[in-house]
Amino acid sequence: MLDKIAGLGRVILDSIAGAGAALLMLLRALIGKPNIRKAWPLLMQQMYAVGVLSLIIIVVSGLFIGMVLGLQGYNILVDFGAEQSLGPMVALSLLRELGPVVTALLFAGRAGSSLTAEIGLMKATEQLSSLEMMGVDPLRRVIAPRFWAGFYSMPILALVFSAVGIFGGYLVGVRWLGVDDGAFWSVMQASVDWGQDIVNGIIKSLVFAFVVTWIALHKGYSCTPTSVGISRATTSTVVTASLAVLGLDFVLTALMFG
Amino acid sequence: MESRNTQLAVGLFVIIGILALLFLGLRAANTSAVTTGETYRLYAKFDNIGGLKERSPVKVGGVVVGRVTKITLSGEYYEPLVEMTISATYDKFSDTSSVSILTSGLLGEQYIGLNPGFVDETVEMLQDGDQIYDTKSALVLEDLIGQFLFSQGND
Amino acid sequence: MPTASQVPSQPSPAQVDEPLVVIDSIDFAHGFGAHQVYRGLSMQIPKGKITAVMGPSGIGKTTLLRLIGAQLRPQQGKITFAGVDIHALGRTELYELRKRMSMLFQSGALFTDMSVYDNVAFPLREHSDLPESIIDIIVKLKLEAVGLRGARHLMPAELSGGMARRAALARAIALDPELVMYDEPFAGQDPISMGVIVKLIKELNQSLGLTSIVVTHDVTEVMTIADYVYIIANKTVVGHGTPAELEQSSNPLIHQFLNGNADGPVPFHFAAPSLADELLGKQNAR
Incomplete structure (x- = not known):
């Protein structure tokens, strides 16, 4: 019994120490003046790896989720003769929830896991130590550009997701099921608000971007540099980041729309 | 490269x-720049606002010209006071204008319908902070049914 | 940069081998004291010489290099590099100081997403504002020194182990450091590439005026090039001297190590309760 309590205590102490280390890593990586001339190409490279290469999965998922929303929404709304509300239903669910949240989950799986694995492998092959010994701070050289790339990419991806999703809902609702074209857009416009819905969605995805990228980078940076350690860290990135996104989504939703 | x-x-x-x-x-x-550009505020007192909420639209002939920004109780008798923020593009409403609370469709959202009043040299234009006195409250279904039954009983 | 005037030690003209690195009775343990690595370890690394640090596997020779590079911090004692206490430095000064030393990792630790050329150019591009034309010349010279000028467009994954280590060596000397630390440079090499690396360490040390620390357990190779040898065992230095002096040594530990006997003062077994006790279950596992 005492052992179990001691075990619990150790878990708590470990997680506090882990959180502290993660915070320290981020502060050291981001504080200080960057050398623009050297940082810019690195940022571009990472934006490409993290953002551009995630675009395909985001567009395809967004399209399908929008189409499913169109189909399901139509089937429910048509019972009440309210199929003209399909537009706002699709748009609001995408802009407020599905856009930021699903993008963050896909991002954690696609880009987060690869960030963790890449940094873990750099650690295992002593590339990070090697940077340190060369007098190059790996936090500045490796962590910082990846963090900013993730932070800037995810809101863009979330916007693309929502836009493509609305288009998918339009394809199914208007082109296939025959909802009136004008009503679809005008009812949507009447109920979607710039500040309330779009800006709040962007704020959400900025928060998710911060958290997911941070978790992915810290898991990679602090992993045990062995093959088992890297695979654990990668799994842990996806699990932790997904749970963090869903939990934070509830909190943010409660604050914004509650 | x-x-x-x-x-x-x-x-x-x-x-x-x-x-x-x-x-x-x-x-x-x-x-469409309603409540984002230049705006001014108007007030109106109702007996009953029904399902009107903050952010409900204010329409003239179906066109949105502003939004409800605040609903409070005011005065000795606690009457609902509605603050409307109207786009400054539409700043030529006379003080003979009237407002009523309407419903879009049978089950739809409630909104404020603004009917511009007549204009001649004796009336003044509504300014920021003015109040519209000619108001018509929301139709409450239960009251309607009650009135209907009451009038039936009188026959 | 600290100059010779900042070195606190009293300069004695008679002593030619003024030490570049001084390790002063350090204690070090991994994981909050769970695993003691060093106790009261002291060393002096003479300037401009090749110093070999030898010892059986698993006694933390790599740890020693990381301590000198200030990637790890000893619990006791201090380490000075050119008279500067490296563990007392702030982050910025430490990174500045590290430009004067470099380390050849056992795996080479080349950046896998860059070609050999870019790997060697990396420290130059990071730390200098030299134009590309001059960087190009330096990189080609360094690659020529390790015999890999023809392989500069290959990616690290396309190199053999020996070539990767030579490429990493070219990168390590790109900034003309004062100190190069070699971590097991001979491990896992075929006899030819081993010979090449032995030759390179010796030549580079002479031609560039480097100070070299070679950490290894390959006795025969390193005895031919080392100017001074430290042997570590049982958490501290058990013997030191020139190779010739050590060959003459009567210390059984040194004797065992140099001749490669399986058992002796350094036990064959990792510390454990006796096998009979453990098999009969007299003691709980661990």
């Missing part, structure tokens, strides 16, 4: 993001 292609791809990526934002802003949302 490789870094040039990377930069090109990232540039396109950012442009796609901006296009998505424009699409959402212009096609999906109502950015």
